[in-house]
Amino acid sequence: MAAAAPPPPPSPAPSAISEDLLPTSHNLFSRIRLAKIADVPHIHKLIHQMAVFERLTHLFSATESSLSSTLFPPNPPQPFTSFTVFLLEVSRTPFVSIDQINPSFDPVYKTVMIDVPINDPEAELFKSGAGGGGNDIVVAGFVLFFPNYSTFLAKPGFYIEDIFVRECYRRKGFGKMLLSAVAAQAAKMGYGRVEWVVLDWNVNAIKFYEEMGAEVMKEWRVCRLTGEALQTFANVNI
Amino acid sequence: MAAAAPPPPPSPAPSAISEDLLPTSHNLFSRIRLAKIADVPHIHKLIHQMAVFERLTHLFSATESSLSSTLFPPNPPQPFTSFTVFLLEVSRTPFVSIDQINPSFDPVYKTVMIDVPINDPEAELFKSGAGGGGNDIVVAGFVLFFPNYSTFLAKPGFYIEDIFVRECYRRKGFGKMLLSAVAAQAAKMGYGRVEWVVLDWNVNAIKFYEEMGAEVMKEWRVCRLTGEALQTFANVNI
Numbered sequence: 001m002a003a004a005a006p007p008p009p010p011s012p013a014p015s016a017i018s019e020d021l022l023p024t025s026h027n028l029f030s031r032i033r034l035a036k037i038a039d040v041p042h043i044h045k046l047i048h049q050m051a052v053f054e055r056l057t058h059l060f061s062a063t064e065s066s067l068s069s070t071l072f073p074p075n076p077p078q079p080f081t082s083f084t085v086f087l088l089e090v091s092r093t094p095f096v097s098i099d100q101i102n103p104s105f106d107p108v109y110k111t112v113m114i115d116v117p118i119n120d121p122e123a124e125l126f127k128s129g130a131g132g133g134g135n136d137i138v139v140a141g142f143v144l145f146f147p148n149y150s151t152f153l154a155k156p157g158f159y160i161e162d163i164f165v166r167e168c169y170r171r172k173g174f175g176k177m178l179l180s181a182v183a184a185q186a187a188k189m190g191y192g193r194v195e196w197v198v199l200d201w202n203v204n205a206i207k208f209y210e211e212m213g214a215e216v217m218k219e220w221r222v223c224r225l226t227g228e229a230l231q232t233f234a235n236v237n238i
Numbered sequence: 239m240a241a242a243a244p245p246p247p248p249s250p251a252p253s254a255i256s257e258d259l260l261p262t263s264h265n266l267f268s269r270i271r272l273a274k275i276a277d278v279p280h281i282h283k284l285i286h287q288m289a290v291f292e293r294l295t296h297l298f299s300a301t302e303s304s305l306s307s308t309l310f311p312p313n314p315p316q317p318f319t320s321f322t323v324f325l326l327e328v329s330r331t332p333f334v335s336i337d338q339i340n341p342s343f344d345p346v347y348k349t350v351m352i353d354v355p356i357n358d359p360e361a362e363l364f365k366s367g368a369g370g371g372g373n374d375i376v377v378a379g380f381v382l383f384f385p386n387y388s389t390f391l392a393k394p395g396f397y398i399e400d401i402f403v404r405e406c407y408r409r410k411g412f413g414k415m416l417l418s419a420v421a422a423q424a425a426k427m428g429y430g431r432v433e434w435v436v437l438d439w440n441v442n443a444i445k446f447y448e449e450m451g452a453e454v455m456k457e458w459r460v461c462r463l464t465g466e467a468l469q470t471f472a473n474v475n476i
Contacts, residue, residue: 066392070393071387147384151382155304187470192468193463206459221456230424233424233425
């Protein structure tokens with residue numbers, strides 16, 4: 001895992017020419033860190049935005065309370081052995097060096113150059129106070145993953161359930177940064193695979209995943225037993 | 239979970255007619271229990287048979303040692319919170335009532351009526367000594383599953399990685415029994431879903447799963463990052 005300290009801001013552009021005539025560039029500082037229970041309100045809002053984006057709000061029933069109790073139970077298991085959330089934060093100013101946020105994972109820092117400052121209409125709503133390291137930090141996305149297992153390899157892997165970047169921060173490499181963080185963690189732990197699912201008509205996503213080295217398994221279909229069909233098994237005499 | 243004691247054998251068929259003329263039936267007693275580390279040699283052989291059946295032996299690299307260390311680590315987590323194996327055992331004689339095998343899961347017993355005694359050419363190889371309850375017990379199959387998570391439901395579920403019944407015990411309801419045991423455990427724990435994957439050309443399996451109440455998600459494709467493509471992320475500067 002690349003655990004680079006936040007790089008220093010680049011030198012300012014030469015000021016001999018009027019700034020109006022120059023294509024200026026701006027820094028957007030970003031960080032990936034392990035989420036904690038104080039981040040749940042933000043995680044809840046991100047998941048809801050994802051449901052809106054996927055037009056699946058009728059399937060959305062998560063609450064802050066249910067997320068807290070299932071993602072951050074009392075006596076939590078070791079990091080990465082159960083449901084795990086990496087949070088993506090961005091800031092217009094560099095992250096202040098702080099004490100280790102979580103000893104199990106060194107945050108990943110990256111500085112992205114952008115031509116136009118991003119207008120984030122929800123900056124106040126997603127203001128991040130949980131991670132430390134600055135007053136200007138906004139939550140921009142997340143990835144939720146957990147261990148899976150390959151019997152052929154006799155090795156664990158990671159399954160990525162969700163990966164999401166808020167709209168105004170898309171097409172800046174943050175999706176790749178989140179996916180890479182999970183892949184790097186898997187490789188670091190000696191795990192055998194990282195898996196996830198994609199909609200078959202989402203050709204842009206498929207192209208992106210294949211460019212990252214992933215294989216799309218065309219023959220497999222996901223089966224799901226849920227709702228009442230699952231409940232009928234609760235008292236069934238097998 | 240149905241935790242019935244082994245049912246008594248049914249009354250013998252009327253003996254007024256010569257047995258040669260009667261379509262006699264035989265009892266095959268079966269049990270599903272949590273696997274333990276002593277079962278690893280049998281689990282290893284079952285996984286290998288599955289690889290042969292799927293013509294995927296080139297992907298098979300599990301050893302008894304690697305299975306033991308990943309499925310039954312020191313300081314094992316609570317049952318059902320990580321990788322879990324249910325073992326299917328069969329016996330020609332009733333299972334002897336024994337002390338609880340594992341307090342986390344009451345074994346499931348079922349008696350299957352068969353017309354012709356099953357000739358198991360590998361009975362000696364799969365003789366089960368680990369579970370207790372009789373001298374005539376043979377390992378016939380397994381299911382391996384672990385928790386997954388739905389962000390929309392904010393609930394865990396189970397993902398079934400493998401379900402396998404040895405050839406001579408197929409078409410007797412044991413696959414359904416194994417799948418039902420996982421579904422029943424999920425329902426009992428208040429979990430939201432049970433999921434697994436199936437090959438799109440395996441129409442018999444798809445029909446069977448749909449009859450059990452599962453939905454086949456036609457639009458989703460599994461993406462996998464593995465091998466060298468995954469290793470490249472180990473030291474990548476994200």
